[in-house]
Amino acid sequence: MIFEGLSEKLQNTLSKLKSKGKLTEKDVKEAMREVKLALLEADVNFKVVKDFIKRVSDRAVGDEVMESLTPGQHVIKIVNEELTALMGSGQSKLTFSSKPPTIYMMVGLQGSGKTTTCGKLAKHLKKQQKNPLLVACDIYRPAAIQQLKTVGGQVDVPVFSMGDGTSPVHISKAAVEHANRQGLDTVIIDTAGRLHIDELLMEELQQIKAAVKPQEILLVVDSMTGQDAVNVAEQFHEQIGIDGVILTKLDGDTRGGAALSVRAVTQKPIKFAGMGEKIDEFEPFHPDRMASRILGM
Amino acid sequence: ISGYGKIDEAFYDELEEILITADLGFDITMELIESLREKVKEVKTDDPHQVKALLKELIINILSTGNRELQVEPPPAVVLVVGVNGVGKTTTIGKLTHYFKQQQKEVMLAAGDTFRAGAIDQLEVWGQRNQVPVIRHQEGSDPAAVIFDAIHAAKARNCEILICDTAGRLHNKKNLMNELGKIFRVVDREYPEAQKEVLLVLDATTGQNALQQAKVFGEVAQLTGIVLTKLDGTAKGGIVLAITKSMGTPVKMIGVGEQLEDLQPFDPSSFAEALLGDTDENTNVDDTKI
Ligand SMILES: Nc1nc2c(ncn2[C@@H]2O[C@H](COP(=O)(O)OP(=O)(O)OP(=O)(O)O)[C@@H](O)[C@H]2O)c(=O)[nH]1
Ligand SMILES: Nc1nc2c(ncn2[C@@H]2O[C@H](COP(=O)(O)OP(=O)(O)OP(=O)(O)O)[C@@H](O)[C@H]2O)c(=O)[nH]1
Ligand SMILES: [K+]
Ligand SMILES: [Mg+2]
Ligand SMILES: [Mg+2]
Numbered sequence: 001m002i003f004e005g006l007s008e009k010l011q012n013t014l015s016k017l018k019s020k021g022k023l024t025e026k027d028v029k030e031a032m033r034e035v036k037l038a039l040l041e042a043d044v045n046f047k048v049v050k051d052f053i054k055r056v057s058d059r060a061v062g063d064e065v066m067e068s069l070t071p072g073q074h075v076i077k078i079v080n081e082e083l084t085a086l087m088g089s090g091q092s093k094l095t096f097s098s099k100p101p102t103i104y105m106m107v108g109l110q111g112s113g114k115t116t117t118c119g120k121l122a123k124h125l126k127k128q129q130k131n132p133l134l135v136a137c138d139i140y141r142p143a144a145i146q147q148l149k150t151v152g153g154q155v156d157v158p159v160f161s162m163g164d165g166t167s168p169v170h171i172s173k174a175a176v177e178h179a180n181r182q183g184l185d186t187v188i189i190d191t192a193g194r195l196h197i198d199e200l201l202m203e204e205l206q207q208i209k210a211a212v213k214p215q216e217i218l219l220v221v222d223s224m225t226g227q228d229a230v231n232v233a234e235q236f237h238e239q240i241g242i243d244g245v246i247l248t249k250l251d252g253d254t255r256g257g258a259a260l261s262v263r264a265v266t267q268k269p270i271k272f273a274g275m276g277e278k279i280d281e282f283e284p285f286h287p288d289r290m291a292s293r294i295l296g297m
Numbered sequence: 298i299s300g301y302g303k304i305d306e307a308f309y310d311e312l313e314e315i316l317i318t319a320d321l322g323f324d325i326t327m328e329l330i331e332s333l334r335e336k337v338k339e340v341k342t343d344d345p346h347q348v349k350a351l352l353k354e355l356i357i358n359i360l361s362t363g364n365r366e367l368q369v370e371p372p373p374a375v376v377l378v379v380g381v382n383g384v385g386k387t388t389t390i391g392k393l394t395h396y397f398k399q400q401q402k403e404v405m406l407a408a409g410d411t412f413r414a415g416a417i418d419q420l421e422v423w424g425q426r427n428q429v430p431v432i433r434h435q436e437g438s439d440p441a442a443v444i445f446d447a448i449h450a451a452k453a454r455n456c457e458i459l460i461c462d463t464a465g466r467l468h469n470k471k472n473l474m475n476e477l478g479k480i481f482r483v484v485d486r487e488y489p490e491a492q493k494e495v496l497l498v499l500d501a502t503t504g505q506n507a508l509q510q511a512k513v514f515g516e517v518a519q520l521t522g523i524v525l526t527k528l529d530g531t532a533k534g535g536i537v538l539a540i541t542k543s544m545g546t547p548v549k550m551i552g553v554g555e556q557l558e559d560l561q562p563f564d565p566s567s568f569a570e571a572l573l574g575d576t577d578e579n580t581n582v583d584d585t586k587i
Contacts, residue, residue, distance in 0.1 A: 037323060043504030046318045109502065110527065110555070111383030115414075140555070142391075142422035147415030150436075154414070195530045222383065226320040226504025228532035249382060252467040254506035277382065277413070277465075 009034045011072035021064070023071060028060045031075045042255035042294045045230040048264045056082050083295070086260060087287040092244065092269030097215040100185040101133075101176065105212075107205055107240060108220035109232060110193030113248035113274055115144065117220050118190045119151035120274065120282035121246075125186050126157065133184040135175040136161035137168035137208065138192035148190050154279050158184070168192075169207045176212050189214070196235030205240045216243040218271070221262055223250045229258035230265045237266045247285065248274030259290050304343050309334070312352060319533035319572045320504050325542065329355055353569045359538050360565035363547030368492050368521065369397070372457035375448070375484055375491045379477060379518065380498035381510055382465030385526035385552055387416065389498055390460050391423030392552065392560035397458055398427055405456040407447030408433040409440045409480065410464035420462050426557060430454075440464065441479045448487045459491075468513035481518050494521050496549070501527045501534030511540045520544075525563070526552030533572045 013031050032053050039049045056078055065074045096102045104121065106114040115138070122132040134152045136159060138144035145161050152159035160175040172189055179187050189208065194201035209217065219233065219242045236242055245262055250273045259270060270290075275281040309330055316326040329352065336351045368374070376393065378386045387410070394404050406424050408431055410416035417433050424431035432447035444461055451459040463480065466473035484493065495518045499507050514520060523541075525534050528551050537548050548563040 040317060040323050041505060043320075043506075046314055109530070111385065111500065113383060141419075143415040143418035146418045147413075150414035195527075197531060222500075222502070224381070224500075224503045224506045226502065226532065226536065227318045228320075228502055228530070231531050232502075249467065251470075252381070252506065253469045253509060254504070257504070 009038075010075055011070065013072070023060050023063050023065060023074070025057075025061050027071065028057050028075070031060075031072070032057055035079055038295050039257060039260075042257035042296065043224075043226045043229070043261075044257035044294065045227050045261040045264075048230065048261050051264075052082065052086065079295075080291075083260075083291045084288065087263055087291050088269055089287060091284050091286065092271050093284075094244075094271060095215060101179045101187045102130075102185065103176065103187045103189065103212050103214040103216075105189040105191065105205075105208065105214040105217045106220055106246075107191055107217060107236060107242070108193065109195065109222070112193065112220045112222045113246075114193065114220045115147050115151060115190050116277065116279075117218075117246055117248060117272075117274055117282075118148065118188050119155050119157075119279050121272070122152070122157040122186075122188055123155040123279055124272075124282060125188075126155065130186045131184045132157050132186040132188055133175060133179045133182070134159045135172060135187060135189045137171050137189050139164040139166070139168060139171075140192045144190075144192065151279065158182075168204055169211050172208045172212045187212075196232050196239070202235075202239045209240060217241065218244050218246050219262070219266075219268075220246045220248060221258060223247045223256040223258060223273075224252060224254045225258040227261075229261040233262040234265045237268070242266060242268055244269055244271040246270070246272045246274065247290075250274060251276045251281065255294055255296060256290060257294050260294055304337060304345065304348055308345065308348075312349075315573060316535065319535035321535035322505050322508070322539050325539050349573060353566075353573060356538065356569040356572065357565045359542050360548065360563075360568060362541050362545055363522075365522070365547045365549050365563055367549055368494055369402070369458050370492070372402075373451060373488070373491045374458045374494065375451075375488055376458060376460045376494040376496060377463065377481070377484065377518070378461065378496050378498060378524075379463050379514055380465065381467050384465065384498045384500040384503075385524075386410075386465065386498045387419050387423065387462050388555060389496075389524050389526060389550075389552055389560065390420065390462050391426065392557055393460060393550070394423065394427040394429055395557040396550075396560055398429070403455070403457040404429045405447065405451050405454070405459050406431045407444055407459060407461040409443050409447075409461045411436055411438050411440050411443060412464040416462070416464065440476065441483045444480050444483050445487060448484065452488075459488075468510050474513065474517050477514075478517050493519075495519060496522050496524050497546070498524045498526060499534070499537065499540075501525050502530060502532040503536065505536060507536040508539050508543070511544060511546065515544055515546065520546050522547055522549035524548075524550045524552060524560075528571075529553040529559070534568075535572055 136145045270285045273285045408417045
């Protein structure tokens with residue numbers, strides 16, 4: 001069993017039970033309290049937790065405990081299956097456009113890790129023999145363009161910028177033309193951090209999307225995000241439409257329940273994990289590992 | 298809050314949901330609800346508005362802990378700004394500088410983040426916006442050496458407040474936390490006469506991990522206060538209750554945007570109000586929808 005810590009708690013809770021037979025509503029209710037706590041402590045959104053607990057309970061109550069399992073193990077098995085269903089089981093790959101350049105666009109809240117992730121993604125794609133172009137569309141944050149240029153230098157990828165006096169919509173269009181002329185097959189657009197409730201800046205993203213039709217819009221989410229992750233993901237998805245998620249700062253000790261929240265409200269896969277500040281600290285995302293991390297195992 | 302005039306289990310459940318979704322965390326939410334139940338018995342009320350006011354009072358009590366004034370008098374003073382990656386340290390320094398300058402204080406900045414791409418240039422922009430000097434070395438150089446130089450520059454120019462930026466670091470990185478320890482020792486040794494503010498910057502969007510951040514940063518340095526940023530979003534930042542309650546570190550300032558003026562002294566009462574939300578009105582809106 002992968003969920004050892006919670007597993008133990010559940011075994012204790014259910015130890016008073018006779019070892020076999022059907023699970024009663026009362027047994028399941030007690031066990032679910034532990035699951036609920038573990039998920040809330042991991043920052044999984046309250047509503048997501050509620051739905052999850054209901055699904056697991058509905059399945060478990062009245063279930064005949066399998067010969068080979070204790071009641072605790074049986075409940076864990078159901079939790080495990082439902083969690084996997086929610087997180088997605090397989091790894092989700094990046095997609096490419098049939099007609100180059102393939103355009104990726106990074107969006108998200110302030111400080112989530114977009115600019116750093118642009119560099120990481122460029123390096124990742126270079127390893128796959130792609131020729132990326134980084135595009136500086138953050139014209140607001142002090143020294144954002146300089147930051148992207150430095151990052152581009154670290155991975156030896158060109159950076160397209162037009163300073164901070166031109167609109168991001170215009171910059172992104174010009175960048176794609178530039179990529180076409182230079183024969184660059186991949187375009188990675190860095191956008192300014194913004195709040196999901198900032199109407200003007202959200203509209204700017206819609207305009208960039210309409211202008212360059214990105215292959216994928218990737219929502220960059222800080223893995224330390226708390227209950228608000230659902231609002232953020234929901235709003236970005238509703239207003240812009242996202243294709244995938246990149247979870248950053250997983251090198252910390254957060255349980256990372258935001259992953260579950262974001263996945264639950266958008267139904268979009270988490271594609272990569274940021275594992276450090278350095279440009280090569282970047283990995284494909286493994287939903288199963290994340291599930292056990294969230295449950296504190 | 299639904300169920301007007303009725304303080305039942307569903308009512309407490311709704312309060313619990315409000316607190317949990319504001320990132321207070323399970324433990325403190327349960328404690329608050331328990332204390333609230335006792336208070337309600339004591340006061341003998343069945344008015345939901347009054348019950349909510351009682352809860353608000355409990356929250357304000359916790360948040361009023363400690364001295365919320367920035368300790369920069371008498372000069373000189375040094376303000377160290379620390380925290381994990383991307384929470385808003387450098388931006389907060391830009392805003393703090395503006396805040397102090399409005400009080401006619403002489404401010405100087407130290408570019409102690411020599412690691413992150415563009416970090417020095419970013420601080421330089423904030424220095425220019427505020428027209429204050431920025432002491433900087435090259436990218437990749439020793440941050441403690443920058444702080445050392447900045448302290449001596451501040452002394453030489455009779456600067457009243459020196460604000461030091463530091464690189465974002467996750468609290469579970471031993472070597473980076475040791476590097477921070479070294480910076481504190483330089484400040485203690487080179488500037489014993491200065492008032493010291495060590496401000497931990499927390500992002501209001503952060504969940505339960507913020508408690509761990511506060512604990513570990515607090516072990517490396519004597520934190521004097523918290524700056525809670527990004528409160529202009531929809532996140533409530535409720536984790537600061539757990540921090541203030543367990544560590545006694547007060548929230549001193551809040552960040553409410555990305556511009557110079559977007560920094561305010563922390564007010565427990567309006568924070569508690571925002572945290573509990575305008576739920577009465579929300580319920581009315583929901584009712585009409587159904
Ligand atoms: N430890 C760690 N730090 C990261 C990771 N990804 C990004 N960071 C750091 O997080 C901070 C913010 O990263 P940026 O790339 O500037 O974030 P951003 O989303 O572009 O920020 P804005 O443009 O201001 O919205 C920086 O200190 C990065 O070094 C990661 O996976 N792990
Ligand atoms: N909406 C909002 N954004 C903020 C606030 N404070 C900072 N930001 C933004 O958050 C992002 C990160 O801010 P920084 O000041 O670079 O954060 P930092 O902690 O210095 O980051 P590192 O040095 O990379 O660790 C920037 O885009 C800021 O504009 C705030 O109060 N509200
Ligand atoms: K953040
Ligand atoms: Mg950026
Ligand atoms: Mg900084």
